[in-house]
Amino acid sequence: MFQLEPNPTFTAPVAIPLPGGETATIDFTFAHMGRKALQEFLAAVKDLPDGEAIRKIVTGWNGVAGSDGEQLRCTAENIAALVDGYHGAALAILQVYIRELTGQRVKN
Numbered sequence: 376m377f378q379l380e381p382n383p384t385f386t387a388p389v390a391i392p393l394p395g396g397e398t399a400t401i402d403f404t405f406a407h408m409g410r411k412a413l414q415e416f417l418a419a420v421k422d423l424p425d426g427e428a429i430r431k432i433v434t435g436w437n438g439v440a441g442s443d444g445e446q447l448r449c450t451a452e453n454i455a456a457l458v459d460g461y462h463g464a465a466l467a468i469l470q471v472y473i474r475e476l477t478g479q480r481v482k483n
Contacts, residue, residue, distance in 0.1 A: 381407050382407060383406065383407055384404050384405060384406055384407060384434055384435075385404070385405055385407060385475060386402055386403065386404045386405070387402070387403060387405065387471050387472075387475045388400045388401070388402050388403075388471075389401050389402075389403050389467050389468050389471045390467060391457075391463070391464050391467055391468075392461065392462075392463035392464070392467060393461065399438075400438065401436050401437070401438045401439055402436065402438050403435070403436050403468060403471070403472075404433070404434045404435035404436065404437075404449075405432050405433060405434065405472050406431075406432055406433075406434050407476070408432075408476065413473075413476060416431065416432070417473075420469070425458040425464075425465035426451065426454050426455035426458050426459075426465075428465065428469070429457075429458060429465055429468055429469075430451055430454055432468075432469075432472050433449060433454065433468065434449070435449045436449045439453065439457070
């Protein structure tokens with residue numbers, strides 16, 4: 376049955392572009408936003424640093440390891456390191472978030 380109130384979070388895979396043309400997939404847990412909140416976020420996002428913008432929508436992740444191979448927690452520091460080290464990460468994350476919220480699916 377359809378649930379009128381959406382779940383507060385949802386998970387979606389994001390392909391992060393790597394130097395050399397490869398990608399790595401990270402499963403992100405995102406915070407749901409209603410239409411008005413999303414419009415306000417999108418109006419403000421251009422004035423936010425990438426790491427801060429991502430922190431507003433991401434509540435967790437799976438598939439991110441440190442140099443020792445251990446799973447890293449989704450913290451402000453680690454998000455900042457992700458968007459600093461991988462230039463296309465912030466855009467990829469935002470695109471998937473918007474696509475998932477609005478139901479726009481990629482066509483094959």
